[in-house]
Amino acid sequence: MSKLFDLTSKVAVIVGASSGIGVQVAKALANEGANVAILARRYDKLKDVAKEIETLGVKALPVKCDVTSEEEVKNAVNSIIKEYGKIDILFNNAGVASMADVDSLDENEWNRVMDTNVKGIFLMTKYVVPYMKNNHYGKIINTSSVMSSVAAKAAPLHAYEASKSAVLGLTRGMASSWAQYGITVNAICPGLFKTEMTEHTLFEESFLMRYNAVCPASRPGKEGELNGAVIYFASDASNYTTGQALFVDGGWTSV
Numbered sequence: 258m259s260k261l262f263d264l265t266s267k268v269a270v271i272v273g274a275s276s277g278i279g280v281q282v283a284k285a286l287a288n289e290g291a292n293v294a295i296l297a298r299r300y301d302k303l304k305d306v307a308k309e310i311e312t313l314g315v316k317a318l319p320v321k322c323d324v325t326s327e328e329e330v331k332n333a334v335n336s337i338i339k340e341y342g343k344i345d346i347l348f349n350n351a352g353v354a355s356m357a358d359v360d361s362l363d364e365n366e367w368n369r370v371m372d373t374n375v376k377g378i379f380l381m382t383k384y385v386v387p388y389m390k391n392n393h394y395g396k397i398i399n400t401s402s403v404m405s406s407v408a409a410k411a412a413p414l415h416a417y418e419a420s421k422s423a424v425l426g427l428t429r430g431m432a433s434s435w436a437q438y439g440i441t442v443n444a445i446c447p448g449l450f451k452t453e454m455t456e457h458t459l460f461e462e463s464f465l466m467r468y469n470a471v472c473p474a475s476r477p478g479k480e481g482e483l484n485g486a487v488i489y490f491a492s493d494a495s496n497y498t499t500g501q502a503l504f505v506d507g508g509w510t511s512v
């Protein structure tokens with residue numbers, strides 16, 4: 258069997274792994290053999306996810322961490338290194354959204370979205386990348402969105418759209434600086450997936466009808482349909498692929 262996607266003995270850090278896409282991806286990476294550290298603010302949820310992952314025969318370390326706090330990020334990375342001694346894969350996936358146009362957007366909400374979605378990636382990567390440089394190996398995957406590249410007229414998401422575009426700029430910059438250290442940096446851009454973030458907003462009947470009408474696949478993504486993209490970027494299969502954004506959106510941004 259091909260070892261191209263094998264993650265045995267790798268250490269993967271999944272940020273934003275207390276619900277939604279982060280949980281799915283943490284399980285998928287563990288299924289390929291990676292030991293994982295899972296981060297978010299809700300520690301009880303992380304503990305439950307860790308228990309489930311350990312039934313797959315790998316280690317899972319739950320770490321409480323608010324990615325907007327430099328102190329918490331620094332402590333989280335230290336505790337992961339103490340447990341595992343290295344970090345091979347970093348999935349920067351923590352995110353929040355705010356449904357508002359600029360003219361109705363509160364400054365605190367703008368800051369909350371930008372701090373979580375952009376500064377969070379800056380801080381996590383800042384503290385993880387020295388270990389990757391040292392090992393001359395690293396796989397960084399950032400969660401952007403289709404909203405980095407198109408706007409959804411039916412859903413006002415101005416701060417979110419700005420933040421997810423910034424994620425792509427950051428991805429390209431880091432990729433070009435660190436290829437020389439054997440580190441790849443790529444982004445996934447999901448279309449619509451049912452999670453805590455979207456179930457009470459974008460899965461509302463009228464939005465869903467419009468989404469299905471413009472999306473060539475005529476449906477949202479299903480649980481697990483992002484896993485292949487992340488496993489590809491997390492594995493040696495993508496060693497010569499860096500600075501890229503992969504849209505996993507049923508074709509939405511291709512039309």
Ligand SMILES: NC(=O)c1ccc[n+]([C@@H]2O[C@H](COP(=O)([O-])OP(=O)(O)OC[C@H]3O[C@@H](n4cnc5c(N)ncnc54)[C@H](OP(=O)(O)O)[C@@H]3O)[C@@H](O)[C@H]2O)c1
Pocket residue numbers: 272273274275276277278279296297298299300322323324325350351352353373400401402403446447448449450451452453454455
């Ligand atoms: N679902 C979609 O359709 C879709 C589409 C495109 C992109 N995305 C992106 O996918 C990522 C995951 O979102 P999701 O859809 O899976 O939604 P979700 O279920 O709400 O998950 C968001 C995750 O981010 C964590 N998080 C939020 N703020 C944080 C902070 N300050 N520090 C640490 N962790 C924090 C949350 O954990 P705690 O609350 O426990 O901290 C949670 O684990 C996000 O970046 C989102 O923008 C989602």
